[in-house]
Amino acid sequence: MENRVIEINVQKKLVSAHGTMLLHIKASICQGELAVLFGESGAGKTTLLRMIAGLTSPDSGVIKVGDSIWFHSDVNINKTPQQRNIGFVFQDYALFPNMSVYENIIFGQKQKNKAHALDLINKFGLAEFTHRMPEKLSGGQKQRVALARALARKPDFLLLDEPLSALDSNFRTSLQNEILKAHSITNATTLLVSHDLTEVFRLAQKVIKIENGKITAIGKPDDIFLNNQISGKVQITGNIVKIQKQDTFYLLTVVTGMNQIVKVTAYDNEIHDLAEGDKIMVFSKAFNPLIMKVQN
Numbered sequence: 001m002e003n004r005v006i007e008i009n010v011q012k013k014l015v016s017a018h019g020t021m022l023l024h025i026k027a028s029i030c031q032g033e034l035a036v037l038f039g040e041s042g043a044g045k046t047t048l049l050r051m052i053a054g055l056t057s058p059d060s061g062v063i064k065v066g067d068s069i070w071f072h073s074d075v076n077i078n079k080t081p082q083q084r085n086i087g088f089v090f091q092d093y094a095l096f097p098n099m100s101v102y103e104n105i106i107f108g109q110k111q112k113n114k115a116h117a118l119d120l121i122n123k124f125g126l127a128e129f130t131h132r133m134p135e136k137l138s139g140g141q142k143q144r145v146a147l148a149r150a151l152a153r154k155p156d157f158l159l160l161d162e163p164l165s166a167l168d169s170n171f172r173t174s175l176q177n178e179i180l181k182a183h184s185i186t187n188a189t190t191l192l193v194s195h196d197l198t199e200v201f202r203l204a205q206k207v208i209k210i211e212n213g214k215i216t217a218i219g220k221p222d223d224i225f226l227n228n229q230i231s232g233k234v235q236i237t238g239n240i241v242k243i244q245k246q247d248t249f250y251l252l253t254v255v256t257g258m259n260q261i262v263k264v265t266a267y268d269n270e271i272h273d274l275a276e277g278d279k280i281m282v283f284s285k286a287f288n289p290l291i292m293k294v295q296n
């Protein structure tokens with residue numbers, strides 16, 4: 001089989017609200033790998049995906065896939081997105097506005113296959129919208145069409161920029177399963193941007209952490225996120241939204257990263273430098289939780 005390892009060594013000067021930042025990425029993505037790009041807003045994740053897709057040009061550097069050069073600043077090579085055989089979903093969806101859901105999806109295919117298009121439409125919960133135009137779809141529905149269209153072309157590479165961010169948790173879980181299934185069937189080298197830790201742990205074979213335009217860590221999700229765990233105890237990060245003084249202790253109301261509200265108690269020695277709005281980490285001292293299955 002053709003070698004499809006992506007090797008990237010690129011630089012680009014980016015301009016943010018806080019000044020300029022040099023995006024300098026040196027990485028290689030193995031063939032068939034499902035890697036997640038993780039990092040704060042503005043770190044450079046979208047720009048990196050757009051450079052691999054051929055939608056944004058690096059200032060300098062090389063992007064190579066096996067023996068094929070996609071971008072080389074020294075010799076002026078810059079293949080178009082069409083020449084790169086990629087499927088992508090970017091945050092602005094970019095559906096064709098003059099085409100129905102079905103037409104958008106079938107357009108994505110290299111060899112037209114009506115049965116495959118209809119199968120994707122069903123799997124993505126779009127059957128009732130088959131002939132609807134994009135302007136009459138919600139953000140989440142558009143996102144599902146965009147993902148179905150990207151998979152429809154059975155690409156060698158899939159670049160997904162927060163492809164499930166507009167979906168509620170049921171759809172998210174079911175489409176995460178579809179991404180995993182599609183990946184195991186096609187073995188497309190997949191790069192996905194996500195801010196959602198559940199998603200990262202479900203999908204990522206490898207996490208690439210990006211901070212301020214540079215890769216600061218690469219590894220399995222456990223290695224990247226569980227290093228600073230306190231002996232595997234339950235740990236929640238969240239923001240304090242209310243502090244209430246009780247007789248001998250304080251009651252903190254905390255909104256977690258999963259958008260859940262938890263109440264925790266704190267004592268004088270813990271509260272002295274805490275204020276509403278602070279980000280805190282809560283972890284249990286003893287670990288003997290009750291476990292209950294949540295129905296989807």
Ligand SMILES: Nc1ncnc2c1ncn2[C@@H]1O[C@H](COP(=O)(O)OP(=O)(O)OP(=O)(O)O)[C@@H](O)[C@H]1O
Pocket residue numbers: 013014015016017039040041042043044045046047048056
């Ligand atoms: N073509 C460009 N030229 C110069 N600067 C750019 C360009 N595109 C984006 N930027 C800037 O580069 C920074 C990184 O943007 P980027 O969209 O890559 O971040 P991100 O990590 O994907 O963030 P988010 O998670 O919010 O989508 C931003 O400050 C942005 O304004």
